[in-house]
Amino acid sequence: MDSSIVLFGPPGAGKGTQAGRIVQATGKPQVSTGDMLRAAVEEGTELGRIAKGYMESGGLVPDEVIIGLIKERIKQPDASGGLLFDGFPRTIPQAEALEEIAPVSMVIAIHVEDESIVERICGRFTCASCGEVYHDVFRPCKIDSICDSCGGIEFKRRADDSEQTVRARLSAYHEQTSPLESWYESKGLLQRIDGNHSIDQVGNSISNLINE
Numbered sequence: 499m500d501s502s503i504v505l506f507g508p509p510g511a512g513k514g515t516q517a518g519r520i521v522q523a524t525g526k527p528q529v530s531t532g533d534m535l536r537a538a539v540e541e542g543t544e545l546g547r548i549a550k551g552y553m554e555s556g557g558l559v560p561d562e563v564i565i566g567l568i569k570e571r572i573k574q575p576d577a578s579g580g581l582l583f584d585g586f587p588r589t590i591p592q593a594e595a596l597e598e599i600a601p602v603s604m605v606i607a608i609h610v611e612d613e614s615i616v617e618r619i620c621g622r623f624t625c626a627s628c629g630e631v632y633h634d635v636f637r638p639c640k641i642d643s644i645c646d647s648c649g650g651i652e653f654k655r656r657a658d659d660s661e662q663t664v665r666a667r668l669s670a671y672h673e674q675t676s677p678l679e680s681w682y683e684s685k686g687l688l689q690r691i692d693g694n695h696s697i698d699q700v701g702n703s704i705s706n707l708i709n710e
């Protein structure tokens with residue numbers, strides 16, 4: 499199996515977009531443990547049944563279950579060229595287990611200040627009629643409170659975009675990710691990317707790293 503890449507990035511940092519570009523550039527399929535868990539539960543596999551119990555009781559799915567899923571995934575034929583891990587590993591034991599089963603050549607951590615993420619996420623709103631997406635700072639309506647595309651005057655803001663929710667998600671992310679970043683840094687695998695730039699600029703920094 500060729501070497502894999504691990505991608506870290508806080509919610510709202512454009513990780514999904516960058517993951518898509520890495521998949522295109524490297525041909526390494528993206529592996530999201532969240533998606534795999536949901537699929538395993540739906541398919542009713544043994545791991546899925548075990549995971550379901552934890553998910554329904556609101557608990558964290560144990561490392562062994564997650565690692566079991568990854569072990570299965572690595573056996574698929576399309577994994578031979580390496581994978582792009584997104585949302586995994588989340589704990590040091592998971593990272594240690596990954597080290598045993600698949601070589602990782604690079605860990606890319608997209609860094610964005612919490613303040614800019616709060617600004618990015620919390621300023622979003624959409625037109626209630628046509629769904630056009632706006633932002634208080636980055637993409638305001640050309641004429642205040644009138645939708646550019648349909649002339650609508652009603653707008654929606656997502657409840658989970660509230661500042662408090664975003665800050666809670668960010669602090670959970672940092673709590674989980676900092677030990678992993680240090681762990682990978684000590685192995686010389688961590689590459690920090692400044693995510694405070696346009697999608698294209700961040701994408702170019704990542705491409706430069708991958709092509710080095």
Ligand SMILES: [Zn+2]
Pocket residue numbers: 625626627628629630645646647648649650
């Ligand atoms: Zn509209």
